[in-house]
Amino acid sequence: MPTFNVNTVDWDELYNGTASYAPGNPGWNIGQLQPELAALERQGRFRSPILDSGCGVGATTLALAEKGYEAVGLDISGSAIEQAIKAAAERNLDVTFTTADLATTTGYDDHFHTVVDGLVFHCLPENLRDGYVASCARALRSGGRFFALVFSADAFPPNADFGPRPFSEAQLREIVGRHLVVDEVRPARAWVNVPAALPDGFEYRNVTIGSDGRAQLPSFLVSAHKA
Numbered sequence: 001m002p003t004f005n006v007n008t009v010d011w012d013e014l015y016n017g018t019a020s021y022a023p024g025n026p027g028w029n030i031g032q033l034q035p036e037l038a039a040l041e042r043q044g045r046f047r048s049p050i051l052d053s054g055c056g057v058g059a060t061t062l063a064l065a066e067k068g069y070e071a072v073g074l075d076i077s078g079s080a081i082e083q084a085i086k087a088a089a090e091r092n093l094d095v096t097f098t099t100a101d102l103a104t105t106t107g108y109d110d111h112f113h114t115v116v117d118g119l120v121f122h123c124l125p126e127n128l129r130d131g132y133v134a135s136c137a138r139a140l141r142s143g144g145r146f147f148a149l150v151f152s153a154d155a156f157p158p159n160a161d162f163g164p165r166p167f168s169e170a171q172l173r174e175i176v177g178r179h180l181v182v183d184e185v186r187p188a189r190a191w192v193n194v195p196a197a198l199p200d201g202f203e204y205r206n207v208t209i210g211s212d213g214r215a216q217l218p219s220f221l222v223s224a225h226k227a
């Protein structure tokens, strides 16, 4: 049975709702800031200009723009970027959405004060992870901050060879620490819509269902900065 595999995933197919293994609206499309990112924003941890790295349909970029931040959303999926541009126009928000392969470059060197990654890093194939963190680091100004919400190994069955790739704190510190100064990696929760079905052999572990009906999955919040 075809399923989500980070090595072969077709993001346009997922965003068009035509992936046979995940029809309809992708589970991560919660239409609002991830609560962990919203909490960072309330604490004053974000500073413009902000890159929403792997922005998808732009919920994070748009929420930040609505709060007055200068925000740019980049994503490899043309379909997601089209939907994001449409949503920005409908909400009359002045934001930039562009397609980019962030495993190579963002196209913005030494530009952003903040880079936010909401559930992107764990979707990358192993051979792209280093290039992705390197390009996020290049996009930051000196002293700029990187925040990433990443599924933890507690979220899924051990040794599942499909689905997003969950991480341990040590792995995240090692990979991110090659290009940025890691300030903190702490337990966090990622909100996703509960799918009608999960593929055979796959399940959520240690999940909480919130009063909004969404699944809150064990994750890490990585905070780092550019020296």
Ligand SMILES: C[S@@+](CC[C@H](N)C(=O)[O-])C[C@H]1O[C@@H](n2cnc3c(N)ncnc32)[C@H](O)[C@@H]1O
Pocket (backbone or CB within 6 Å): 011, 028, 029, 030, 053, 054, 055, 056, 057, 058, 059, 060, 074, 075, 076, 077, 080, 100, 101, 102, 103, 117, 118, 119, 120, 123, 124, 128
């Ligand atoms: C799970 S989705 C999260 C989307 C968005 N951050 C959110 O919270 O709704 C992961 C996103 O990473 C994007 N992505 C995957 N590989 C990428 C790459 N190499 N460059 C840019 N975006 C990428 C996908 O297209 C997808 O939109």
